[in-house]
Amino acid sequence: MLKTHNCGELRSGDAGKEVTLAGWLNRRRDHGGLIFLDLRDRFGITQVTVNSEEQPAAHRNASEARGEFVVQVKGRVHQRPPGFENPDLATGMIEVLADEVTILTESRTPPFYLSGSKSDDVDEALRLKYRYLDLRRPRLAQNIILRHNIVRYIREFFYAHDFLEIETPILLKSTPEGARDFVVPSRVHAGKFYALPQSPQQMKQLLMVAGMERYFQIARCFRDEDLRADRQPEFTQLDLEMSFVDVDDIRALIEALMIDLSGKVSPKRIQQLPFPVISYDEAMEKYGIDRPDLRFGCQLFNITDAVAESGFSVFQNAATSGGQVKGVVYPGGADLSRRELDGFGDFVKQYGAKGAAWIGVTGAPGADGRYPADALRSQITKFLSQAEIDAIMQRSGAKQGDLILIVADKSSVVAQSLANLRLDIGKRANLIDPDVLAFCWVLDFPLLEYNEDEKRWEAVHHPFTSAKDEDWDRLESHPGEVKAKAYDIILNGWEIGGGSIRIHRSDNQARLFKRIGLSEEEIDARFGHIIEAFQYGAPPHGGIALGIERVVALYADAPSIRDVMAFPKTAMGTDLMLEAPSPVDERQLAELHIRVREEDLKKLTES
Numbered sequence: 386m387l388k389t390h391n392c393g394e395l396r397s398g399d400a401g402k403e404v405t406l407a408g409w410l411n412r413r414r415d416h417g418g419l420i421f422l423d424l425r426d427r428f429g430i431t432q433v434t435v436n437s438e439e440q441p442a443a444h445r446n447a448s449e450a451r452g453e454f455v456v457q458v459k460g461r462v463h464q465r466p467p468g469f470e471n472p473d474l475a476t477g478m479i480e481v482l483a484d485e486v487t488i489l490t491e492s493r494t495p496p497f498y499l500s501g502s503k504s505d506d507v508d509e510a511l512r513l514k515y516r517y518l519d520l521r522r523p524r525l526a527q528n529i530i531l532r533h534n535i536v537r538y539i540r541e542f543f544y545a546h547d548f549l550e551i552e553t554p555i556l557l558k559s560t561p562e563g564a565r566d567f568v569v570p571s572r573v574h575a576g577k578f579y580a581l582p583q584s585p586q587q588m589k590q591l592l593m594v595a596g597m598e599r600y601f602q603i604a605r606c607f608r609d610e611d612l613r614a615d616r617q618p619e620f621t622q623l624d625l626e627m628s629f630v631d632v633d634d635i636r637a638l639i640e641a642l643m644i645d646l647s648g649k650v651s652p653k654r655i656q657q658l659p660f661p662v663i664s665y666d667e668a669m670e671k672y673g674i675d676r677p678d679l680r681f682g683c684q685l686f687n688i689t690d691a692v693a694e695s696g697f698s699v700f701q702n703a704a705t706s707g708g709q710v711k712g713v714v715y716p717g718g719a720d721l722s723r724r725e726l727d728g729f730g731d732f733v734k735q736y737g738a739k740g741a742a743w744i745g746v747t748g749a750p751g752a753d754g755r756y757p758a759d760a761l762r763s764q765i766t767k768f769l770s771q772a773e774i775d776a777i778m779q780r781s782g783a784k785q786g787d788l789i790l791i792v793a794d795k796s797s798v799v800a801q802s803l804a805n806l807r808l809d810i811g812k813r814a815n816l817i818d819p820d821v822l823a824f825c826w827v828l829d830f831p832l833l834e835y836n837e838d839e840k841r842w843e844a845v846h847h848p849f850t851s852a853k854d855e856d857w858d859r860l861e862s863h864p865g866e867v868k869a870k871a872y873d874i875i876l877n878g879w880e881i882g883g884g885s886i887r888i889h890r891s892d893n894q895a896r897l898f899k900r901i902g903l904s905e906e907e908i909d910a911r912f913g914h915i916i917e918a919f920q921y922g923a924p925p926h927g928g929i930a931l932g933i934e935r936v937v938a939l940y941a942d943a944p945s946i947r948d949v950m951a952f953p954k955t956a957m958g959t960d961l962m963l964e965a966p967s968p969v970d971e972r973q974l975a976e977l978h979i980r981v982r983e984e985d986l987k988k989l990t991e992s
C-alpha cells in the first residue's frame with residue numbers, strides 16, 4: 386500500500402506514530418522555512434508540516450507541489466500545540482511532521498476552484514464537463530457516499546424481509562404507455578428494435594406469475610420524456626413487487642423502510658407516525674396538489690358556494706361557470722407593502738390565473754366576532770356582502786394581522802396557483818421547519834383521466850393498476866369516477882414513490898386496455914404476453930417504486946438530483962464530459978440498417 390492511513394482518521398491518540406499518507410494537495414501555505422500542506426482524500430483532510438531545516442529534500446519537493454498534485458508524505462503524527470488546533474477538521478488536533486514528500490503525479494491548474502469560498506459558485510456546465518474534478522469536492526463526494534449508504538441499507542432491509550434481488554433485462558420490447566421509449570436498433574434482426582425499460586413493471590409482474598413472491602431491484606429506468614430542469618433521461622428506482630398483498634401491506638413495508646432509513650442517514654425528525662394518509666380528493670381540496678408539503682399548515686379554503694351571487698363579478702363568474710373560488714392565508718401578512726401585494730397577482734399569472742385578490746385583516750372583530758369591512762384592507766370588500774365577508778373570515782380562519790389571498794378561475798388553474806402560492810408563503814413567512822421529514826401517503830387516485838388532445842381515456846398511474854373492487858362495475862359507464870388501488874408516498878412535498886395493487890385477471894386486464902382505447906390487435910401485439918401469462922394462475926399482487934435520486938437528494942438537502950448522481954446529464958439530456966449524444970460513423974449505421982434522414986436534420990436546424 387502507498388498509504389498506511391487515510392487523511393481523515395488520525396487523532397491525538399495516534400501522536401508519535403510513523404505514518405504514510407497519500408492524496409491530493411488541497412492547499413499549500415508557504416511560510417518560508419515552514420510549508421503547510423493540506424492533504425485531501427475521500428476520507429478527509431490532514432495538515433502536513435514540512436520544515437526546511439530538518440528535512441531540506443522534503444521541503445524542496447513540498448515547495449514544488451501545487452493544487453491537485455498527487456502527493457505522498459511519510460512522517461510522524463504530532464499533537465498540535467495548544468491554540469493551534471483546528472476544530473473545523475476532524476483531524477484538527479494533530480499534524481503530520483514530514484520526513485519525506487514525494488510528488489506522485491502533477492496536475493494542470495484545475496479549471497475551477499475545488500476548495501475555498503470561490504468553489505461555491507462555479508458554473509454548472511463547467512463542473513459537469515470536469516465531473517471527475519467536481520467529485521473531489523467534499524460536498525459532492527459526501528452525496529455520493531450517502532447514496533451508497535442508502536442503497537446499502539435498502540438492500541439489507543429487503544434481504545432481511547425475505548425479498549429476492551432479481552435483475553431484469555435492459556434490452557426489452559417497445560410497449561409505450563406513458564413516456565416515450567428509448568429504442569435500440571438490432572443489427573442481426575434488420576429493421577427491428579429493442580426498447581430500454583421505462584421501469585421493470587411488466588417483468589416484475591411476470592416474476593409474480595413465476596411464483597417469486599417477493600422481488601426487489603435497484604433498477605435503472607429510461608424515459609425519453611421532454612426534459613425539465615430536474616429530470617434525467619436515466620434514473621434509478623428501488624423497484625419491488627409482492628404477491629398476496631393489499632394496499633395496507635405495501636404501505637406498512639415501505640413505512641418501515643423509510644423509518645429505518647431515516648434513522649440511519651438523517652439527523653432530522655419524522656414529523657408524524659404513522660405517516661398521515663390523505664385521499665387524492667382531499668389533497669387537491671386542501672393543498673391544490675397531489676403531493677402536499679405537510680411541514681406547514683396554510684390549508685386552502687373554498688368559498689365557491691358562498692360567492693355564487695357575489696357583487697364582485699370575478700368571483701361570481703368563476704363560481705357559476707363550473708370554476709372555483711379558493712384562497713390561502715399568509716399569516717402575519719396584513720401589512721405587506723402594496724408592491725408585495727401586487728406581486729402575488731404576478732406570481733399566480735405564471736399558472737394561468739388572471740390575478741389574486743387580497744384582503745389584509747388590519748382591524749379587530751366586533752363584539753359579535755364578525756369582522757366589519759373597515760377592519761379589512763382590500764380593494765374588493767366594497768363589492769362583497771357582510772355574509773360573504775363572514776364566509777371568507779370563517780373558512781379562512783384568518784386573524785387580525787393576517788393576509789387572505791383568493792384566486793377565482795377554472796379548478797385546475799386555481800389548484801396550481803394556490804398550491805404554488807402556498808409554498809411561496811411557507812418559504813417567505815418562514816413556516817417550514819428545515820429539521821423535519823414530513824412523510825404522507827396519498828391514496829384513492831382516479832384510475833383514468835381524459836386526454837383532451839387524443840380524445841381518449843388513459844391510465845393515471847399505468848394500465849396495470851387495479852380499480853377499487855367496488856368500482857369495476859363502473860369502468861365502462863363512469864370511467865372518470867373509478868378510483869384506483871394506487872398510492873404515492875410523499876416527503877416534504879416531493880413524490881418519492883408510487884405504486885399500486887395490480888390487475889391479476891386476464892379478463893379485467895383486457896377490459897382496461899380496451900377502455901384506454903387499444904384495439905384487439907394492439908393489445909395482442911403489445912401486451913399479449915401479459916394477458917397470456919395471467920391465464921396461467923396469476924397471484925394477486927402489487928408493488929411500488931421509489932426514486933433513489935429524489936430520496937438521496939432530500940436526505941442530502943441537495944438542490945438538484947444531479948447533485949446525487951456521479952455522472953448526470955444536463956437538463957437538455959447531454960453529457961458534457963463525453964459529449965454524448967454524438968454522431969456514429971456511416972459503417973455503424975449501415976450495419977444497423979439505419980439511415981439518418983438528412984432532410985429532417987435540415988428542417989430541425991432551420992427551425
Ligand code: ASP
Nearest residue numbers: 584586884885928929930
Ligand atoms: N412502475 C411504476 C413506476 O415506475 C411503479 C410501480 O407501479 O411499481 O412508476
